[in-house]
Amino acid sequence: xxxDEKDRALLRLLQIDAAQxxxxxxxxxxxxxxxxxxxxxxxxxxxxxxxRRLILDxxxxxxxxxxxxxxxxxxxxxxxxxxxxxxxxxxAEVQSVEHVLGLYDYRLRVVxxxxxxxxxxxxRRIMTMRGVGNVEANIxxxxxxxxxxx
Amino acid sequence: xxxxxxxAILRQxxxxxxLTVPELAHLVRMTPARVTRxxxxxxEDGIIQGQTVEIDWTALxxxxxxxxxxxxxxxxxxxxxxxxxxxRQVREVLEIQTxxxxxxVRLLLIxxxxxxxxxxxxxxxxxxxxxxxxxxxMTLSRVKGDVALPL
Numbered sequence: 086x087x088x089d090e091k092d093r094a095l096l097r098l099l100q101i102d103a104a105q106x107x108x109x110x111x112x113x114x115x116x117x118x119x120x121x122x123x124x125x126x127x128x129x130x131x132x133x134x135x136x137r138r139l140i141l142d143x144x145x146x147x148x149x150x151x152x153x154x155x156x157x158x159x160x161x162x163x164x165x166x167x168x169x170x171x172x173x174x175x176x177a178e179v180q181s182v183e184h185v186l187g188l189y190d191y192r193l194r195v196v197x198x199x200x201x202x203x204x205x206x207x208x209r210r211i212m213t214m215r216g217v218g219n220v221e222a223n224i225x226x227x228x229x230x231x232x233x234x235x
Numbered sequence: 236x237x238x239x240x241x242x243a244i245l246r247q248x249x250x251x252x253x254l255t256v257p258e259l260a261h262l263v264r265m266t267p268a269r270v271t272r273x274x275x276x277x278x279e280d281g282i283i284q285g286q287t288v289e290i291d292w293t294a295l296x297x298x299x300x301x302x303x304x305x306x307x308x309x310x311x312x313x314x315x316x317x318x319x320x321x322x323r324q325v326r327e328v329l330e331i332q333t334x335x336x337x338x339x340v341r342l343l344l345i346x347x348x349x350x351x352x353x354x355x356x357x358x359x360x361x362x363x364x365x366x367x368x369x370x371x372x373m374t375l376s377r378v379k380g381d382v383a384l385p386l
Binding site: 086088096099100101102103104131132133134135136137138139140141142143145146148153155170173174177178179180181182183184185186187188189191192194196221222223224225226227228229230231233234 | 237245248249252253280281282283284285286287288289290291292294295297302323326327328329330331332333334335336337338341345370371372373374375376377378379380381382383384385386
């Protein structure tokens, strides 16, 4: 799908605040409320807007530690990949799982209450999984998200 | 910390932020007025900071997703700050994280195709200041990616 200038401006506004009323979005863009609604609908139907997400303060909710884990599998083959993906995705503390090409086979984003809690997840849930080889952990200190090429 | 009622509301709301107050109230078996009071409190306390949209960049033609992991030259006192300020200017960068560990900074970069990636990498990434080393991990597929908190 190709975007025009209004679509780009609309997506930027939605990235900042997806909960604002369509009428207010329209005012900022110089569009009527129905025209704004139709644009949002079109972006959703095309899959450009994949969904809405709540921005939560993880630390205030007691999740003080986020770790990026690189996982190398010791044994490969389609079955072990699928088994690993299924098992690791089922862990609540594992927020995202990506199959990657490079130094590691998988990149996991893990959230935990503190370092002791992270160690528990790593040792009891992840390291015990069949096929897990080398693991590299990097503790996140800061994160910022950017608007991207809009 | 959260009590059970707020936790129940947040759990539902996190899994579907498009829910209205009456819908949320129905799911957690509370009155809409009570849910509204709880939500107002969560916003006031800064626990709910807002809502954003997830953009599927693949649907916009950005099919290449690469995580670039940098180690920086730490002999330069302001290496981190200067690197991050410059990295923010690269349009194709979606995320910037800093770490304690082997990696100093990670950038999530998108590109339309490999030729486009090569252009961004050479013109905009290799020219960033204070790079000691770069590793690239290309995303083949996203198995799980909702980035929800285990409430």
